[in-house]
Amino acid sequence: xxxxxxxxxxxxxxxxxxxxxxxxxxxxxxxxxxxxxxxxxxxxxxxxxxxxxxxxxxxxxxxxxxxxxxxxxxxxxxxxxxxxxxxxxxxxxxxxxxxxxxxxxxxxxxxxxxxxxxxxxxxxxxxxxxxxxxxxxxxxxxxxxxxxxxxxxxxxxxxxxxxxxxxxxxxxxxxxxxxxxxxxxxxxxxxxxxxxxxxxxxxxxxxxxxx
Amino acid sequence: xxxxxxxxxxxxxxxxxxxxxxxxxxxxxxxxxxxxxxxxxxxxxxxxxxxxxxxxxxxxxxxxxxxxxxxxxxxxxxxxxxxxxxxxxxxxxxxxxxxxxxxxxx
Numbered sequence: 001x002x003x004x005x006x007x008x009x010x011x012x013x014x015x016x017x018x019x020x021x022x023x024x025x026x027x028x029x030x031x032x033x034x035x036x037x038x039x040x041x042x043x044x045x046x047x048x049x050x051x052x053x054x055x056x057x058x059x060x061x062x063x064x065x066x067x068x069x070x071x072x073x074x075x076x077x078x079x080x081x082x083x084x085x086x087x088x089x090x091x092x093x094x095x096x097x098x099x100x101x102x103x104x105x106x107x108x109x110x111x112x113x114x115x116x117x118x119x120x121x122x123x124x125x126x127x128x129x130x131x132x133x134x135x136x137x138x139x140x141x142x143x144x145x146x147x148x149x150x151x152x153x154x155x156x157x158x159x160x161x162x163x164x165x166x167x168x169x170x171x172x173x174x175x176x177x178x179x180x181x182x183x184x185x186x187x188x189x190x191x192x193x194x195x196x197x198x199x200x201x202x203x204x205x206x207x208x209x210x211x
Numbered sequence: 212x213x214x215x216x217x218x219x220x221x222x223x224x225x226x227x228x229x230x231x232x233x234x235x236x237x238x239x240x241x242x243x244x245x246x247x248x249x250x251x252x253x254x255x256x257x258x259x260x261x262x263x264x265x266x267x268x269x270x271x272x273x274x275x276x277x278x279x280x281x282x283x284x285x286x287x288x289x290x291x292x293x294x295x296x297x298x299x300x301x302x303x304x305x306x307x308x309x310x311x312x313x314x315x316x317x
Contacts, residue, residue, distance in 0.1 A: 005215050009222045016226030020233030027237030031244030038248040042255035050263030057267030061274030068278035076289035083293045087300045094304075095311040102316075111316055190315050198311055205307045206300040 084207060091202045092191065099187040103170050109139050112172055116141075116160070117149055119174035119183035125154030129163040131173040137162065 102108055112132075120128050128150075130143075143160045150158040167173055171186030184193075191198070 005218070009218055012219070012222040012226050013229075016229040020229045023230070023233040023237045024240065027240045031240055031247075034244055034248050035251050038252040039255045042252040043259050046256040046259035046263075050259050053260075053263045053267050054270070057270045061270050064271060064274045065278045068275070068282055072278075072282040072285045076285045079286070079289040080292050080296060083296055084300075087297065087304075091304060091307045091311070095308045098308065098312060099315065114316065187315070191311075194314070198314070201310055201314075202307045205310060206303050207296060 084203065087206055088199055088202050091206070092195070092198065095198075096188065096191055099191070100170055102187075103135070109141060112136060112139065113141060113146055115172045115185040116146055116174060117153070119172065119185045120146075120150040120158060120160070121153050122183045123174060123176055123181060125150050125156035125158040127159045127161070127177040129161050129165075129175040129177060129179075131163040131165050131167050131175065133167050133170065136170075136172075137166070 102111060105111075116130055143162075147158050147160050150160070161177070163175065167186060169186035169188055171184075171188075171190070173182055173184050173186060175182040184190075
């Protein structure tokens, strides 16, 4: 009887201990579950923001690539274009030098006469003043022959007078007698006047086979 | 009999005390984990955001590097073309000058 009484008492205590252990274990378990859930929730919530950050970074990367590509295309084009421009300028400079050196050539008088007729034709003939430089004034220019040629070409009786004015340039300036209109056929001015046309043609000649 | 009854009663009180202590301890565990859970939330959130920031930075850096190495190739090509332009143009230099002289003098 006494033994069974002790067993009951031990049983009461043992049950209570088991219950207490179970209460603590459950509390720990539910706390750990809570922690795990919080982790998941935090990740899910952050994931939305992270995904939008990554999307933005992707867009910005595309912008960076595009910007660098545009800059570089411009730089690459500039490298080639500036070289082409340099070469065209070289041609124009050399052409100018060769034109200026014509003043010392044997057929310079013929060239000058050609420039006078050309200018007079543009002015439509008539009484015209011819402006030359100091050195060219001494050349044996056949004005009679030129007057005939101009009269024929312009269908207007023409007369050429050597002007008192002088030019420092090489070539000729032809003016109407009233000084109202003139054609500047000095080499430098012709080059300047026709530069755009010449640049195009030089470009065609020099770079025709280059992409 | 009374003695046994008293002993049982005492054991039950002792048992009840054990359970109450356990509940008290469980409550403390819950409270401490509750505080910990808030910290874990903040850390996990921040960790995910930091990772995204790192990836974003790497992505942009990579894009920059790729673009720059592509740019170098472009510039090399342009330099090569520039040389070809120069060589080819030099061969036709006199032709271009003759064209201008002819256009002015003829």
